[in-house]
Amino acid sequence: MAIDTTPSALTPLSPILEAAQECFVEQGYHGTSIRVIAARAGLSVPGLYHHYRSKQQMLQDLMKHAMTSLYRQSEDALAAAASDPLAQFNALVGCLVRFHAFERAPAFIAYSEIRSLDEEARREHIARRDAQQRLMDQVIEAGVAAGEFSTPHPTEASRAIVTMCTSVAQWYRMDGPLTPDELVDRYLVIARMTIGARG
Amino acid sequence: MAIDTTPSALTPLSPILEAAQECFVEQGYHGTSIRVIAARAGLSVPGLYHHYRSKQQMLQDLMKHAMTSLYRQSEDALAAAASDPLAQFNALVGCLVRFHAFERAPAFIAYSEIRSLDEEARREHIARRDAQQRLMDQVIEAGVAAGEFSTPHPTEASRAIVTMCTSVAQWYRMDGPLTPDELVDRYLVIARMTIGARG
DNA sequence: CTCTTCCGACCGAGCGATCGCTCGGTTTAG
DNA sequence: CTAAACCGAGCGATCGCTCGGTCGGAAGAG
Numbered sequence: 001m002a003i004d005t006t007p008s009a010l011t012p013l014s015p016i017l018e019a020a021q022e023c024f025v026e027q028g029y030h031g032t033s034i035r036v037i038a039a040r041a042g043l044s045v046p047g048l049y050h051h052y053r054s055k056q057q058m059l060q061d062l063m064k065h066a067m068t069s070l071y072r073q074s075e076d077a078l079a080a081a082a083s084d085p086l087a088q089f090n091a092l093v094g095c096l097v098r099f100h101a102f103e104r105a106p107a108f109i110a111y112s113e114i115r116s117l118d119e120e121a122r123r124e125h126i127a128r129r130d131a132q133q134r135l136m137d138q139v140i141e142a143g144v145a146a147g148e149f150s151t152p153h154p155t156e157a158s159r160a161i162v163t164m165c166t167s168v169a170q171w172y173r174m175d176g177p178l179t180p181d182e183l184v185d186r187y188l189v190i191a192r193m194t195i196g197a198r199g
Numbered sequence: 200m201a202i203d204t205t206p207s208a209l210t211p212l213s214p215i216l217e218a219a220q221e222c223f224v225e226q227g228y229h230g231t232s233i234r235v236i237a238a239r240a241g242l243s244v245p246g247l248y249h250h251y252r253s254k255q256q257m258l259q260d261l262m263k264h265a266m267t268s269l270y271r272q273s274e275d276a277l278a279a280a281a282s283d284p285l286a287q288f289n290a291l292v293g294c295l296v297r298f299h300a301f302e303r304a305p306a307f308i309a310y311s312e313i314r315s316l317d318e319e320a321r322r323e324h325i326a327r328r329d330a331q332q333r334l335m336d337q338v339i340e341a342g343v344a345a346g347e348f349s350t351p352h353p354t355e356a357s358r359a360i361v362t363m364c365t366s367v368a369q370w371y372r373m374d375g376p377l378t379p380d381e382l383v384d385r386y387l388v389i390a391r392m393t394i395g396a397r398g
Numbered sequence: 399c400t401c402t403t404c405c406g407a408c409c410g411a412g413c414g415a416t417c418g419c420t421c422g423g424t425t426t427a428g
Numbered sequence: 429c430t431a432a433a434c435c436g437a438g439c440g441a442t443c444g445c446t447c448g449g450t451c452g453g454a455a456g457a458g
Contacts, residue, residue, distance in 0.1 A: 026314065027229075027314065028227060028228075028229055028314060028315065029227075029229075029230075030226075030227055030228075030229035030230035031228075031229035031314075031315065033442075033443065033444080034443085034444060034445080035442090035443085035444095043407095043408075043409090044408065044409045044410080045409085045444090045445080045446095046408070046409055046410085046445090046446075046447090047407070047408045047409065048408095049444095049445070049446080050406080050407060050408065050409095051407090054444080054445080055444070055445090111369075112311060115225065115226065115227060115230075116227065116230065151388075151389070151392065152388060153385040153388060153389060156377075156382075156385045156386065156389060157389050159366075159370070160363040160386070160389050160393075161363075163362060163363050163366035163369075164359040164360075164362050164363045164366075166366075167358075167362035167363075167366065170310075170362075171358070178355075183355075186352040186355045187355065187359070189350075189351060189352060190350070190352060190355060190356050190359050190393060193350065193392055193393055193394075193395055194359075194389060194392055194393045195392075196392055232416075232417065232418080233417085233418060233419080234416090234417085234418095242433095242434075242435090243434065243435045243436080244418090244419080244420095244435085245419090245420075245421090245434070245435055245436085246433070246434045246435065247434095248418095248419070248420080249432085249433060249434065250433090253418080253419080254418070254419090399458100400457100400458090401456105401457085401458085402455100402456085402457080402458100403454105403455085403456080403457095404453105404454090404455080404456100405452105405453095405454090405455100406451105406452100406453095406454105407450105407451085407452090407453105408449105408450080408451080408452105409448105409449085409450080409451100410447105410448100410449090410450100411446105411447090411448095411449105412445105412446085412447085413444105413445085413446075413447090414443100414444100414445100415442100415443075415444090415445105416441100416442085416443065416444100417440100417441075417442065417443070418439105418440100418441090418442100419438105419439085419440100419441105420437105420438090420439075421436105421437090421438085421439090422435105422436100422437095423434105423435085423436090423437105424433105424434080424435075424436100425432105425433080425434070425435090426431100426432085426433075426434090427430105427431095427432085427433090428429105428430090428431095428432100
């Protein structure tokens with residue numbers, strides 16, 4: 001039985017959503033017309049509307065897919081790691097960095113197009129973002145409670161670490177000087193220093 | 200002689216640019232029509248075009264104003280601080296956090312609308328961003344060379360610190376649980392741990 | 399097997415609305 | 429009287445989206 005070992009592999013997107021994702025990354029939601037999405041997907045405009053109700057729905061599907069993928073991967077990483085705070089922390093930071101390095105496009109959209117979402121979808125998206133943040137909050141809290149992490153400001157350190165990891169999607173290039181593994185290693189070292197992990 | 204002691208005070212924007220800034224923050228550049236900018240500024244559309252050549256020029260003026268303000272404030276903060284690496288680092292991190300807390304709107308636009316800039320303006324903007332990043336790189340390098348900072352990955356730590364500070368513009372609320380001074384204090388502690396400052 | 403029916407996938411054309419921007423003025427301050 | 433500041437109206441282009449189809453292959457009837 002073949003197992004997919006690709007790091008951070010997401011369930012695949014439809015060709016249409018793939019095209020929309022590329023356009024949204026390059027031009028933004030409002031800067032992208034459905035005509036260029038259709039052209040990039042090799043379809044006519046009505047052909048596109050046969051599969052999706054609106055441009056807004058494509059954005060919502062993309063954002064939901066990205067956030068639920070990240071959350072599920074985070075849960076899996078935490079479940080697979082040892083239960084001590086440092087192992088949990090390493091697993092979560094590694095997962096975050098890997099996701100934002102390998103899945104730059106969905107990750108970039110997930111935090112740059114929040115304001116383009118309809119009100120209800122925006123509420124749902126923010127709830128998912130908060131849940132993701134809470135994972136880090138809890139791991140750090142546990143580490144501080146166990147005396148493993150020495151940061152005097154766990155809440156702000158948690159926010160700082162999550163934002164430094166999510167920002168990876170903005171600048172990391174696969175063909176740059178750092179391989180993904182090197183990137184993860186270095187960010188693990190940096191993040192451990194940020195929360196004052198023992199040792 | 201009255202001295203303006205407001206932290207991070209920028210040279211004031213014209214009412215038109217102020218209106219454009221608010222619109223760009225709320226709806227994004229492509230999501231904002233010149234008609235709503237004009238309405239927010241209390242002008243007609245031609246009245247607006249009497250002062251600015253195009254919507255694109257308003258964006259360019261805003262981005263340039265934000266980046267040059269941040270850079271000048273950073274230079275001032277570094278010049279006013281003691282010359283030892285830790286004092287320089289504290290000055291620069293404090294300046295970054297303060298700017299992104301007090302000047303959320305310009306800071307937010309400066310990194311969220313890069314792709315909306317014309318090619319030449321985008322090149323200039325990225326050059327300014329790189330220069331800003333280099334300030335942090337140099338301060339951290341000096342600290343590592345002097346044995347004051349112990350991070351094994353100065354380049355990535357510099358990027359991590361700059362991104363955690365700039366991300367403040369995304370989430371900080373003046374009416375939230377942290378005053379600006381508390382925020383700066385905590386981020387200084389966190390940033391010093393991130394680069395492994397002595398003591 | 400052929401014929402008919404049906405349905406999902408798709409498209410050319412174009413609707414009404416809005417876009418960035420401008421023309422040809424009038425108003426206002428000095 | 430000049431010039432800067434401003435505006436009503438509207439240009440051509442493009443926007444998101446839809447109407448009224450065509451087309452090919454699966455399914456059912458004989």
